[in-house]
Structures are given as structure tokens and as C-alpha cells.
Amino acid sequence: MAPKFFDKLFKREHKRSDYRFRPREFWANAIGISDSTCEIQGDPFNGWKLPIPAPEQSALKSRARQHDGQQTSWFFRLPMEVRRMIYIELMGNRRVHIEHSWMYQSAFQPKSKRGGKRWIWWHGVCQNSDSFVCDTYGDRCWGRDDESYASYTEGLTRAPPGTKIQGVEWLSYEEALPVLYGTNVFVPREGIDSPFIMSRLIPPTCAQLIRSVDFTFVFCWDLDLTPGAKAWTTVYPALFDILEQYFSKVHSLRLTIKLPAWEKMKQTMSDSKLNKIVAPWETLARNRDxxxxxxxxxxxxxxxxxxxxxxxxxxxxxxxxxFDWDVRSAGRGCGM
Ligand SMILES: [Zn+2]
Known part of the structure; x- marks a missing residue:
């Protein structure tokens, strides 16, 4: 019994401590980017694999949306324009920070029996703007950590008014989806993994409704300072494949790229290297209105x-x- 017990204990401790070496979201080898780091219907508590739905599941979900008793409700006797105004009031025309990460539940998410980190969605309505802001870096508004802080210091049990999308129950109705996806500016959590994770989790039928996105990521390109740095050569072009194909109906986009300090890069920068950064962007720009x-x-x-x-x-x-202040450090970079 005893050796087995210790064996188990060791394995558990070993697994836990391994999470310290888990790729960070701003690395090019972050979980959720490559297929090998995803698992169909995987364990949401396993931080090493992003659980993704089976392809047939997404199809079932969108079919289910069409089977609601819409005609029997008073709400659906209202004219469509009025219903749309109600949807907008509840869930549209906002700037919405979103995140799907392996993290602790926020204080305001429904508590489950099992604690610890898990793969989970979080969102927060921006407190600075309803649209694009001048600089995403300055957009420090209500976040996931603020929820826990407010819960701890002020004893709040629910998210303060205005920080959440309302009327989520209406989302079972297909006609509400264009308002949710089509009228909001989505601000995914900073990191190169975010667009990849979104493309794996949000069904293409919904993604095709998205019109405005504000992406930001730290780009340690050409800096061999982080694990998986070489993966940038494939991950960066793959990002543009996602923008071209998965986000194909987006008409308002800002891509903020936090590059290492120019001072650090200028010695090794050449026209061909610069072209590798700009060329995919220019192609994307030409391919759409x-x-x-x-x-x-x-x-x-x-x-x-x-x-x-x-x-x-x-x-x-x-x-x-x-700005990447860590200009002179040899072992670190990109403001990490
Ligand atoms: Zn904000």
C-alpha cells in the first residue's frame, strides 16, 4: 500500500509543479495554438490541453437554437425592430473584454464543487468605452482580478451593474446572436493564443457574425529568449490565416503588436525581416473592404x-x- 500511496502522491506533486513550466499565453507555443495542445472533449481541469468540442457538437448546438417556442411568447409578438432594440440594450453596442483561459473562477461565477484552475470563459464590459479606445494599453478597466478584489474587500456577491452582458438567456434565440456578435467590439485577452483559442471554441456560424475586434499580443519575434521562440515563424503567418478565414466578416480591426524595444532589434533588422512582419498584414488589408x-x-x-x-x-x-523597458536584459525581453 505504502509505496503505491507515495507513488501516487509523487505523481500528483510532480504534475502540479510542472505547471510552473506551462507555456505562457504570450509565447508562440502557448496551449491552444497547435493541434497537439488541444483535446476533443478534454478535461477542463487539465492545463496542458485545451478542451475543444467535437465538430458534430457545434452543429447540434446551432440546430438546437432553432427549436424554441418563439411564436408562443409575448416577446416574439413585438415587431423585430423593437426586439432588436431590446437586445441592443441588453447585450449590444459595447466594448467587451473576453477571455478563455486556464484560470481560477472569478468571484462572481457560479461556484462548482471542485476548486482549482480550469478552462473557462470570462467577460467584462469595458468601463472606458463602447468602441475602440485610443490605445489598448491604457484601457485598464474592470477586470477579472477586480471581481475577486471587490468580492473580498466589499463583500460583493454579484458583478457591479454595467460590467456584464445582460440577457444571456435570450441567447438561446438565434435572432439575438447578430446583436451580440455583430454590434460589440470584442477585446480578447492579450496574447497570441487568444485568436487561436477563439477559433477553436466559437462555432464558425457565430464567428461569421463578428464585425469588430481589437487584438493585442506581445511579439517576441526573432528573439530567442522565450521557450518556443522559433515557433513564431509558423504561428505569426497562421494568425493571419485565422484573420483571413475564421474572422472573414470582421470589418473593423486593430492589431496591436508589442514588439521588443527597437534599440534591441535594430542591429539584426533587415528589409526582408521587416517584410515578414508587414507582408501578411498588407495581404489581409487588400483582401477585404x-x-x-x-x-x-x-x-x-x-x-x-x-x-x-x-x-x-x-x-x-x-x-x-x-514600451519594452527591459532593453538591456539578456535573459528576458518583451517586457516580461
Ligand atoms: Zn476596457
Whole structure:
């Protein structure tokens, strides 16, 4: 008995401690990016594999939405324009921070019996804006940590008014989905893994309704400083495949790329390297009619991209105040 017990204990401890070495969300080998880090109907408590639905599950879900007793409810006797106004009031025309990560439940999520980290969705309605903000870096509003803090310090048991999308129960009705997905600006949690995770979890029928997205990620390209750094050569182009195909109906997009300090990169930068960063973006820009298209880089990189930006009028070059302060450190980079 005893050896088995210790064996089990050791395995458990070993597994737990391994999580310290789990790829971070801003690394190119983050969980959820490559197929090998995902598992169909996997364990939500396993931080090493992103659980994803079976393809047939997504199809079943969207069929279920069409089988509601819509005609019998008073609500559905209202004209469609009125119903749409109600949906917008509850869940539309907002800037919404979203996240699907392996994390602890927030204080306001329904408690389950099992504790610990799990794969879970979180969202928070932006407290700064209903649309795009000048610089995502400055958009520090109500977040997941604030929920736990407010719960702990103020004894709140529910999210404060205005911080959550309302009327989630209406989402079982297919007609509410274009309002939720089509009128909000989605701000996925910062990290290169976010667009990949979204593409694996949100059914394509819903993704096709999304119109506005504000993506930000730390881009340690060409810096061999983080584990999986070499994966950037495949992950960066794959990001644009997702933007081209999965987010194909998006017409307003800002892509903020937090690059390592220019001071650190300028010695090794060449036209061909620069082209690898900008070319996929330029292709994306040409392939669609855009209402708003912003390529946002740190201030110290602006002059590097200015010439490319000035040769066209489809996308705008904008800057973030974010700066990689860790310029001189050899072992770390990208502000980590
Ligand atoms: Zn915000």
C-alpha cells in the first residue's frame, strides 16, 4: 500500500509543479495554438490541453437554437425592430473584454464543487468605452482580478451593474446572436493564443457574425529568449490565416503588436525581416473592404513602418504607449 500511496502522491506533486513550466499565453507555443495542445472533449481541469468540442457538437448546438417556442411568447409578438432594440440594450453596442483561459473562477461565477484552475470563459464590459479606445494599453478597466478584489474587500456577491452582458438567456434565440456578435467590439485577452483559442471554441456560424475586434499580443519575434521562440515563424503567418478565414466578416480591426524595444532589434533588422512582419498584414488589408483597420506598434517602431503605411490608404499606422523597458536584459525581453 505504502509505496503505491507515495507513488501516487509523487505523481500528483510532480504534475502540479510542472505547471510552473506551462507555456505562457504570450509565447508562440502557448496551449491552444497547435493541434497537439488541444483535446476533443478534454478535461477542463487539465492545463496542458485545451478542451475543444467535437465538430458534430457545434452543429447540434446551432440546430438546437432553432427549436424554441418563439411564436408562443409575448416577446416574439413585438415587431423585430423593437426586439432588436431590446437586445441592443441588453447585450449590444459595447466594448467587451473576453477571455478563455486556464484560470481560477472569478468571484462572481457560479461556484462548482471542485476548486482549482480550469478552462473557462470570462467577460467584462469595458468601463472606458463602447468602441475602440485610443490605445489598448491604457484601457485598464474592470477586470477579472477586480471581481475577486471587490468580492473580498466589499463583500460583493454579484458583478457591479454595467460590467456584464445582460440577457444571456435570450441567447438561446438565434435572432439575438447578430446583436451580440455583430454590434460589440470584442477585446480578447492579450496574447497570441487568444485568436487561436477563439477559433477553436466559437462555432464558425457565430464567428461569421463578428464585425469588430481589437487584438493585442506581445511579439517576441526573432528573439530567442522565450521557450518556443522559433515557433513564431509558423504561428505569426497562421494568425493571419485565422484573420483571413475564421474572422472573414470582421470589418473593423486593430492589431496591436508589442514588439521588443527597437534599440534591441535594430542591429539584426533587415528589409526582408521587416517584410515578414508587414507582408501578411498588407495581404489581409487588400483582401477585404474595411471600415477601420489599424496596425498599432510601440512608439519607438513607428518610423520603421511609416514608409510602408504611407504607400497605401487602406490601413492606418497607430502607436501604443507600451514600451519594452527591459532593453538591456539578456535573459528576458518583451517586457516580461
Ligand atoms: Zn476596457
Amino acid at each position: 474595411w471600415k477601420r483597420l489599424e496596425f498599432c506598434v510601440p512608439l519607438d517602431w513607428r518610423s520603421v513602418f511609416t514608409k510602408r503605411a504611407e504607400t497605401q490608404s487602406i490601413w492606418e499606422l497607430t502607436v501604443t504607449d507600451w
